[in-house]
Amino acid sequence: MSRVGLRIGRIGFLAALVCVLGFPASAQGAVRSSSFVEHATARYRATTSCYDRPDWAALVRSGYPNLRGHETEVYGLWRYEIRQVALPARGCTALERWRAAPAASVSLWIFVLGHELTHAEQSDLYNAPWSRPFDEVEADCGGFAKFARLKFDLGITRRLPPPPRYFGRCPLKQAKPRR
Numbered sequence: 001m002s003r004v005g006l007r008i009g010r011i012g013f014l015a016a017l018v019c020v021l022g023f024p025a026s027a028q029g030a031v032r033s034s035s036f037v038e039h040a041t042a043r044y045r046a047t048t049s050c051y052d053r054p055d056w057a058a059l060v061r062s063g064y065p066n067l068r069g070h071e072t073e074v075y076g077l078w079r080y081e082i083r084q085v086a087l088p089a090r091g092c093t094a095l096e097r098w099r100a101a102p103a104a105s106v107s108l109w110i111f112v113l114g115h116e117l118t119h120a121e122q123s124d125l126y127n128a129p130w131s132r133p134f135d136e137v138e139a140d141c142g143g144f145a146k147f148a149r150l151k152f153d154l155g156i157t158r159r160l161p162p163p164p165r166y167f168g169r170c171p172l173k174q175a176k177p178r179r
Protein backbone atom coordinates (compact mmCIF):
# COMPACT_ATOMS: atom_id res chain seq x y z
CA MET A 1 0.00 0.00 0.00
CA SER A 2 1.92 3.05 1.19
CA ARG A 3 5.41 3.39 2.49
CA VAL A 4 3.94 3.66 5.97
CA GLY A 5 2.06 0.39 5.49
CA LEU A 6 5.22 -1.34 4.40
CA ARG A 7 7.11 -0.01 7.38
CA ILE A 8 4.48 -1.18 9.83
CA GLY A 9 4.37 -4.58 8.18
CA ARG A 10 8.08 -4.95 8.47
CA ILE A 11 8.11 -3.96 12.12
CA GLY A 12 5.26 -6.31 12.79
CA PHE A 13 7.22 -9.12 11.25
CA LEU A 14 10.31 -8.35 13.28
CA ALA A 15 8.44 -8.03 16.54
CA ALA A 16 6.34 -11.11 15.92
CA LEU A 17 9.52 -13.09 16.02
CA VAL A 18 9.78 -13.07 19.78
CA CYS A 19 7.10 -15.43 20.83
CA VAL A 20 5.79 -18.45 22.61
CA LEU A 21 6.14 -22.17 22.18
CA GLY A 22 3.85 -24.66 23.76
CA PHE A 23 4.58 -28.26 23.17
CA PRO A 24 7.79 -29.94 24.27
CA ALA A 25 10.37 -30.13 21.51
CA SER A 26 12.35 -33.22 20.68
CA ALA A 27 15.47 -34.15 22.64
CA GLN A 28 18.03 -31.39 22.56
CA GLY A 29 21.77 -31.69 22.23
CA ALA A 30 23.79 -28.61 23.04
CA VAL A 31 21.45 -26.75 25.33
CA ARG A 32 22.86 -25.15 28.43
CA SER A 33 21.36 -23.22 31.29
CA SER A 34 22.57 -19.77 32.23
CA SER A 35 22.81 -19.01 35.93
CA PHE A 36 23.70 -15.46 34.95
CA VAL A 37 20.46 -14.89 33.05
CA GLU A 38 18.52 -16.74 35.73
CA HIS A 39 19.33 -13.90 38.12
CA ALA A 40 16.62 -12.09 36.18
CA THR A 41 14.22 -14.96 35.43
CA ALA A 42 14.12 -16.60 38.88
CA ARG A 43 11.69 -13.97 40.21
CA TYR A 44 9.26 -15.19 37.57
CA ARG A 45 9.83 -18.83 38.55
CA ALA A 46 11.28 -19.39 35.12
CA THR A 47 14.46 -21.10 34.04
CA THR A 48 16.65 -19.98 31.17
CA SER A 49 18.10 -22.20 28.49
CA CYS A 50 20.56 -21.24 25.79
CA TYR A 51 20.41 -23.14 22.51
CA ASP A 52 23.31 -23.40 20.11
CA ARG A 53 22.64 -22.75 16.44
CA PRO A 54 21.35 -26.14 15.25
CA ASP A 55 19.30 -26.72 18.38
CA TRP A 56 17.79 -23.26 18.13
CA ALA A 57 16.86 -23.85 14.52
CA ALA A 58 15.28 -27.18 15.44
CA LEU A 59 13.36 -25.62 18.30
CA VAL A 60 11.99 -22.78 16.17
CA ARG A 61 11.01 -25.10 13.35
CA SER A 62 9.23 -27.41 15.76
CA GLY A 63 6.86 -24.60 16.69
CA TYR A 64 6.92 -22.46 13.59
CA PRO A 65 7.60 -24.65 10.54
CA ASN A 66 6.86 -21.67 8.28
CA LEU A 67 9.95 -19.88 9.63
CA ARG A 68 12.35 -22.37 8.12
CA GLY A 69 15.38 -20.40 6.97
CA HIS A 70 14.56 -17.50 9.30
CA GLU A 71 15.49 -19.18 12.58
CA THR A 72 18.17 -16.64 13.41
CA GLU A 73 15.57 -13.87 13.23
CA VAL A 74 13.71 -15.42 16.14
CA TYR A 75 15.14 -13.87 19.28
CA GLY A 76 13.39 -15.68 22.06
CA LEU A 77 10.65 -18.12 22.99
CA TRP A 78 8.56 -18.60 26.11
CA ARG A 79 8.10 -22.32 26.59
CA TYR A 80 5.11 -22.12 28.88
CA GLU A 81 4.69 -25.85 29.38
CA ILE A 82 8.05 -25.99 31.14
CA ARG A 83 8.34 -22.33 32.28
CA GLN A 84 11.51 -21.81 30.34
CA VAL A 85 12.83 -18.70 28.64
CA ALA A 86 14.56 -20.10 25.56
CA LEU A 87 17.24 -17.97 23.98
CA PRO A 88 19.72 -18.60 21.21
CA ALA A 89 23.17 -19.07 22.75
CA ARG A 90 24.38 -15.83 21.19
CA GLY A 91 21.78 -13.99 23.28
CA CYS A 92 22.95 -15.59 26.51
CA THR A 93 26.55 -14.86 25.58
CA ALA A 94 25.84 -11.19 24.85
CA LEU A 95 24.21 -10.84 28.28
CA GLU A 96 26.92 -12.77 30.10
CA ARG A 97 29.64 -10.73 28.42
CA TRP A 98 27.82 -7.43 28.80
CA ARG A 99 31.02 -5.54 29.54
CA ALA A 100 32.48 -6.25 26.11
CA ALA A 101 29.44 -6.89 23.89
CA PRO A 102 28.12 -4.06 21.70
CA ALA A 103 25.69 -1.88 23.66
CA ALA A 104 22.88 -2.30 21.13
CA SER A 105 23.19 -6.07 21.40
CA VAL A 106 23.04 -6.13 25.20
CA SER A 107 20.01 -3.81 25.12
CA LEU A 108 18.29 -5.98 22.56
CA TRP A 109 18.65 -9.14 24.62
CA ILE A 110 17.46 -7.43 27.81
CA PHE A 111 14.38 -6.35 25.85
CA VAL A 112 13.82 -9.90 24.60
CA LEU A 113 14.08 -11.16 28.17
CA GLY A 114 11.47 -8.62 29.29
CA HIS A 115 9.20 -9.65 26.44
CA GLU A 116 9.38 -13.34 27.33
CA LEU A 117 8.98 -12.68 31.06
CA THR A 118 5.82 -10.71 30.31
CA HIS A 119 4.55 -13.90 28.68
CA ALA A 120 5.44 -15.64 31.97
CA GLU A 121 3.21 -13.14 33.79
CA GLN A 122 0.46 -13.68 31.23
CA SER A 123 0.65 -17.41 31.95
CA ASP A 124 0.18 -16.64 35.66
CA LEU A 125 -2.39 -13.86 35.42
CA TYR A 126 -4.78 -15.14 32.83
CA ASN A 127 -3.75 -18.71 32.37
CA ALA A 128 -2.55 -17.96 28.86
CA PRO A 129 -2.90 -19.48 26.38
CA TRP A 130 -5.60 -21.83 27.68
CA SER A 131 -7.96 -19.14 28.99
CA ARG A 132 -6.73 -16.19 26.98
CA PRO A 133 -4.23 -15.97 24.16
CA PHE A 134 -0.81 -14.44 24.76
CA ASP A 135 -0.79 -10.70 24.12
CA GLU A 136 2.20 -9.77 21.98
CA VAL A 137 1.69 -6.01 22.24
CA GLU A 138 1.63 -6.22 26.03
CA ALA A 139 4.77 -8.37 25.89
CA ASP A 140 6.55 -5.70 23.86
CA CYS A 141 5.44 -3.07 26.36
CA GLY A 142 6.82 -5.33 29.08
CA GLY A 143 10.12 -5.48 27.24
CA PHE A 144 10.43 -1.74 27.62
CA ALA A 145 8.87 -1.47 31.08
CA LYS A 146 11.02 -4.21 32.61
CA PHE A 147 14.24 -3.01 31.02
CA ALA A 148 15.73 -1.11 33.96
CA ARG A 149 14.73 -3.72 36.54
CA LEU A 150 16.11 -6.63 34.52
CA LYS A 151 19.34 -4.79 33.88
CA PHE A 152 19.62 -4.27 37.64
CA ASP A 153 18.76 -7.91 38.46
CA LEU A 154 21.41 -9.07 36.00
CA GLY A 155 23.96 -6.85 37.70
CA ILE A 156 24.70 -4.99 34.49
CA THR A 157 26.09 -1.67 35.61
CA ARG A 158 26.92 -0.30 32.20
CA ARG A 159 24.92 2.66 30.94
CA LEU A 160 22.60 1.30 28.27
CA PRO A 161 19.53 2.80 26.65
CA PRO A 162 16.59 0.49 25.89
CA PRO A 163 16.21 -0.46 22.22
CA PRO A 164 14.49 2.10 19.98
CA ARG A 165 10.72 2.23 20.38
CA TYR A 166 10.07 1.03 16.84
CA PHE A 167 11.52 -2.30 17.82
CA GLY A 168 8.34 -3.15 19.68
CA ARG A 169 4.69 -2.70 18.98
CA CYS A 170 3.99 -0.95 22.24
CA PRO A 171 1.96 2.18 21.48
CA LEU A 172 3.49 5.36 22.75
CA LYS A 173 1.32 8.14 24.08
CA GLN A 174 2.43 11.21 22.28
CA ALA A 175 1.33 14.75 21.62
CA LYS A 176 -0.10 15.43 18.19
CA PRO A 177 2.61 16.87 15.99
CA ARG A 178 2.08 20.54 15.19
CA ARG A 179 1.75 21.33 11.54
Ligand SMILES: [Zn+2]
Nearest residue numbers: 018019020139
Ligand atom coordinates in the same frame (compact mmCIF):
# COMPACT_ATOMS: atom_id res chain seq x y z
ZN1 LIG B 1 5.93 -12.92 22.25
